[in-house]
Amino acid sequence: MSKPLRLVIFDLDGTVIDSLATITRSMTDAMAAHGEGPPAPELVRASIGLPLLQMYERVAPHLGHEQWDAMVRLHGEIARGRRARGELLEPLFPGARKTMDVLNEAGHLLAVSTSKSRAGTDHALAGHGITSLFVQVRCPDNGHMKPHPDAIHDVLAATGVEPERTVFVGDTQTDMKTAANAGVAAIGAGWGYHPVEQLLDTGAVAIAQDFAELPALVNELIGS
Numbered sequence: 001m002s003k004p005l006r007l008v009i010f011d012l013d014g015t016v017i018d019s020l021a022t023i024t025r026s027m028t029d030a031m032a033a034h035g036e037g038p039p040a041p042e043l044v045r046a047s048i049g050l051p052l053l054q055m056y057e058r059v060a061p062h063l064g065h066e067q068w069d070a071m072v073r074l075h076g077e078i079a080r081g082r083r084a085r086g087e088l089l090e091p092l093f094p095g096a097r098k099t100m101d102v103l104n105e106a107g108h109l110l111a112v113s114t115s116k117s118r119a120g121t122d123h124a125l126a127g128h129g130i131t132s133l134f135v136q137v138r139c140p141d142n143g144h145m146k147p148h149p150d151a152i153h154d155v156l157a158a159t160g161v162e163p164e165r166t167v168f169v170g171d172t173q174t175d176m177k178t179a180a181n182a183g184v185a186a187i188g189a190g191w192g193y194h195p196v197e198q199l200l201d202t203g204a205v206a207i208a209q210d211f212a213e214l215p216a217l218v219n220e221l222i223g224s
Contacts, residue, residue: 005159008103009113011170011171011189012114014172015093018090027044027055029074034067034074049194050172052072053068056075083123110133111135147178151178152168152184163183163184169214172193187214187221
């Protein structure tokens with residue numbers, strides 16, 4: 001008798017890739033073009049994982065929708081230009097590739113659900129040679145944003161995995177709420193950008209302090 005399918009869904013920014021420096025640089029450049037000073041580092045860090053528009057609303061609350069929208073458009077242009085010039089490839093967090101290989105080899109299906117654009121996501125995964133590790137990759141370009149559960153529900157439907165055999169790994173309160181809304185267990189990425197206490201308060205059933213701790217926690221929650 002075959003084992004039931006098991007699925008691990010990963011957030012991207014702040015969970016798999018360390019994108020803080022590149023996001024900060026693009027935001028700084030976009031804001032400078034509109035006569036604004038650089039965003040406060042602690043506000044950028046706290047807002048990573050949100051859609052870009054919400055990030056700009058948080059780091060520049062004194063502005064209005066017209067300026068926020070313009071900065072989002074310019075941010076996208078800046079990022080596309082840097083990708084085209086080969087300047088933009090955020091590093092993987094330590095141990096990410098090794099751990100994903102371990103999970104994959106143990107028979108777990110892997111997927112991505114991210115607030116990052118499709119272009120940015122595809123670039124990051126291909127640049128690190130990990131696209132083939134994931135059976136599903138969901139971005140918000142043509143769907144709902146987190147914490148709406150549709151992306152996770154779509155992955156479950158596409159893979160045929162039951163919610164009780166699924167875990168979502170992320171580093172933000174929004175990720176934890178997304179998992180709860182979708183009816184799957186959430187593991188907080190303790191190496192990410194957001195305080196562990198916030199992750200526990202919003203639904204994390206466990207915290208992995210680094211990637212090496214993930215396989216044991218996954219096996220405990222959804223089976224080996």
